[in-house]
Amino acid sequence: MSAKPKLYYFDGRGKMESIRWLLAAAGVEFEEEFLETRDQYEKLLQGGSLLFQQVPMVEIDGMKMVQTRAILSYIAAKIDMYVGGTDDLMGFILMFPFLSAEDKEKQHAVIVQKATSRYFPVYEKVLKDHGQDFLVGNNFSWADVHLLEAILMVEEKKSDVLSGFPQLQAFKARISSIPAIKKFLEPGSKRKPVPDDKYVETVRRVLRMYYDVKAN
Ligand SMILES: N[C@@H](CCC(=O)N[C@@H](CS)C(=O)NCC(=O)O)C(=O)O
Numbered sequence: 662m663s664a665k666p667k668l669y670y671f672d673g674r675g676k677m678e679s680i681r682w683l684l685a686a687a688g689v690e691f692e693e694e695f696l697e698t699r700d701q702y703e704k705l706l707q708g709g710s711l712l713f714q715q716v717p718m719v720e721i722d723g724m725k726m727v728q729t730r731a732i733l734s735y736i737a738a739k740i741d742m743y744v745g746g747t748d749d750l751m752g753f754i755l756m757f758p759f760l761s762a763e764d765k766e767k768q769h770a771v772i773v774q775k776a777t778s779r780y781f782p783v784y785e786k787v788l789k790d791h792g793q794d795f796l797v798g799n800n801f802s803w804a805d806v807h808l809l810e811a812i813l814m815v816e817e818k819k820s821d822v823l824s825g826f827p828q829l830q831a832f833k834a835r836i837s838s839i840p841a842i843k844k845f846l847e848p849g850s851k852r853k854p855v856p857d858d859k860y861v862e863t864v865r866r867v868l869r870m871y872y873d874v875k876a877n
Pocket of ligand 1: 675676715716717728729730
């Protein structure tokens with residue numbers, strides 16, 4: 662979320678309270694305009710801000726959103742959206758060990774190209790625009806864990822892949838230093854190494870996968 666969301670409601674719980682809770686939990690700062698007079702409400706109505714002539718209304722990311730459930734889903738969907746993008750990037754890497762030598766060469770270029778021209782620029786901009794430590798709001802979420810995992814995977818293919826992404830370099834350092842993550846990154850943890858021949862052979866044997874996977 663780039664600018665602070667602005668909440669339009671009464672100075673009380675009502676239907677807005679769950680939205681306040683979710684924003685607070687996500688670490689998103691917000692502003693509020695409390696409705697005290699009929700004039701304020703009429704102004705919103707006449708300005709076309711209230712689709713069903715009802716509040717809660719939340720100005721967020723350039724939209725005027727109404728319907729509590731839709732507002733709640735939108736905030737939660739941010740995390741999902743970033744995780745989805747990261748997932749797509751990881752998809753290019755996941756099948757890499759099962760490719761033919763020739764396809765591996767092609768896929769290597771695809772991974773670096775997709776990371777640097779499609780996915781990393783998005784996260785770089787998100788972090789730069791809101792200036793906070795994490796992707797969504799100011800709280801550590803699945804979106805951050807997933808992105809760090811993807812960054813490390815791409816770096817295994819090209820170690821200086823973050824050279825044009827200062828925000829992501831700082832992000833990587835920040836997330837890697839969170840104690841639980843730090844521990845997981847240390848030798849001897851349950852983190853698995855880069856897939857090796859033994860792993861590939863085992864998967865092929867168990868799944869009877871006697872063919873080369875095609876690059877996507
Ligand atoms: N389904 C809507 C209901 C919103 C709603 O009932 N808002 C009330 C205030 S809590 C309202 O604006 N009522 C004015 C009206 O319906 O004319 C939501 O969840 O946001």
